Amino acid sequence: MLSFLTACIVSFSLYTSSYTSQPVEIVQEVPILMYHEIGDPDGPWESLYVSEANFRNQMEYLKSNGYNTITLRDLQKNREGLRRLPPKPIVITFDDGYSSMYSLVYNLFKETGMKGVFYIYPKKFGSWNSLTEEEIKEMSDNGMEIGSHSMSHLNMHKMNKNQLKYEVEESKKILEDITNRPIESFCYPAGRLSESLIEELINAGYTNAVTTKYGIYSHDDNIYKIKRIRINYSDSLNVFINRISN
Numbered sequence: 001m002l003s004f005l006t007a008c009i010v011s012f013s014l015y016t017s018s019y020t021s022q023p024v025e026i027v028q029e030v031p032i033l034m035y036h037e038i039g040d041p042d043g044p045w046e047s048l049y050v051s052e053a054n055f056r057n058q059m060e061y062l063k064s065n066g067y068n069t070i071t072l073r074d075l076q077k078n079r080e081g082l083r084r085l086p087p088k089p090i091v092i093t094f095d096d097g098y099s100s101m102y103s104l105v106y107n108l109f110k111e112t113g114m115k116g117v118f119y120i121y122p123k124k125f126g127s128w129n130s131l132t133e134e135e136i137k138e139m140s141d142n143g144m145e146i147g148s149h150s151m152s153h154l155n156m157h158k159m160n161k162n163q164l165k166y167e168v169e170e171s172k173k174i175l176e177d178i179t180n181r182p183i184e185s186f187c188y189p190a191g192r193l194s195e196s197l198i199e200e201l202i203n204a205g206y207t208n209a210v211t212t213k214y215g216i217y218s219h220d221d222n223i224y225k226i227k228r229i230r231i232n233y234s235d236s237l238n239v240f241i242n243r244i245s246n
Contacts, residue, residue, distance in 0.1 A: 023081075024078065024081045024082065025084065025085075026078060026079065027075075027078055027085050027219070028218065029216050029217060029218055029219070030070075030075060030085075030089050030090065030091060030216070030217045031090050031091070031216055031217070031229055031243075032090075032092075032093060032210065032216075032217050032226060032227070032229065033091065033092045033093060033228065033231055033244070034093055034210075034228040034229060034230045034231065035050055035055075035092070035231055036048040036049065036050075036094070036095050036098070037049045037050075037096070037098045037100060038050055038055050038098075038100045038101075038104050038105060039051070039052060039100055039104075041233060046233050047232050047233055049233045050231055050232070050233055050235075051233065052104060054233075054235070054237070054240075055105075056108065057237055058231070058237065058240050059112065059114065061237065061241065062090060062114075063112055063114070065088075066087060066088050067088045067089075067090045067244075068085075068086035068088055068089055068090070069089075069090055069091070069092055069109075069114040069115050069116065070085060070086070070089045070090070070091055070115070071115060071116075071117050071145035072091060072117050072145060072184070072185040072208055072210070072226075073145050073184060073185070074089075075089070075091060075208075075217070076184065076185075076207050076208055079219065079223065090244065091117060091217070092114070092115075092116040092117070093116065093117045093118075093210060093228060094117070094118050094119065095119050095149060095187055096119070096121070096124070096149065096153070097118065097119070097121065097124050097130055097131045097149070098129055098131070099129050099130060099131060099135075101118055101131055101139075102131055102135040102138075106135075106138075106139050106142075106144065110142065115143045115144055115145070116144055116145070117145040117147055117185060118131075118136075118139065118144055118146055119147045119149035119185075119186075119187035119210075120146060120148065120149055120175060121148070121149040121150050121151060121152060121153045121171060121189070122151055122170075122171055122174045122175070123151055123152045124153070136178050136179065137178055137179060137180075140179035140180075140181055145185065146175055146178075146179050146181070146183060147183060147184070147186060147187055147210075148168065148171040148183050148185070148186050148187070148206075149171070149186075149187045149189060150167040150168065150171055150186075150189050151166065151167045151170050151174075153189045154167075154189060155189065155190065155192055156188065156189060156193070156194070156197055157192035157193065157194055157197075159197075161196065161200070164196060164197055164200045165203075165204075168186065168197075168200050168204045168206070169200075169204050171183075172204055172206070182205070184205070184206055184207045184208065185206065185207070185208050185209065185210070186201050186206045186208070186209040186210075187209065187210050188209060188210070188211055188212070191211050191212030191213065193209070193211065193225070198224045201224060202224075207223070208223045208226060209223075209224040209225070209226065210228055211225055211228065213225070213227045213228070214227060214229065214230060215227030229243050229244065231243070
């Protein structure tokens with residue numbers, strides 16, 4: 001009996017050793033999409049919108065063609081060699097925390113098993129077109145990643161050290177209190193960044209940050225200067241396909 005148990009333990013140890021010793025493949029390139037509002041344009045910033053019909057068609061294309069949505073947290077863990085990614089990974093990000101992120105995007109993602117990254121700035125709370133704290137909590141609890149978009153969505157490029165510290169630390173604290181999860185990803189308001197800002201992000205515990213600079217994420221790039229692919233209101237499905245393919 002003892003010999004049998006010993007054999008089982010040795011066999012199990014060999015199995016788990018073989019399993020855990022498999023190396024994690026570090027993915028070199030991943031498309032990261034950038035959206036803002038989903039709906040019809042209301043105001044001067046038409047390019048920040050994507051119609052609901054176009055958005056649904058774009059998500060259906062991704063699902064039908066084998067793309068798998070991941071979060072920035074997933075990508076960061078893969079970069080560190082701690083998490084395997086599925087085939088054809090893609091990150092879908094949304095800036096500013098519009099109410100359509102819950103009523104349309106989140107509900108669609110729940111239906112399709114997709115997930116995204118939502119960048120929030122707390123000073124927007126309470127406005128007519130903002131996510132609520134309850135909605136953010138629910139989204140976080142169900143697989144969506146919440147990131148910081150600063151406290152106030154102001155131009156951070158020319159802020160002094162104390163202002164930068166407040167914007168990155170206070171927003172992080174508020175969002176962590178809402179989600180009960182670490183906030184690790186940051187999105188620069190209007191894409192404006194500086195080395196001083198990056199230093200404050202690192203000090204505050206952020207592990208990555210996304211820009212508005214156009215391009216594909218590359219493992220060789222600075223993790224605090226991640227490129228994204230902006231999706232515009234005028235983009236046809238063919239343009240969308242070309243953007244994520246090239």
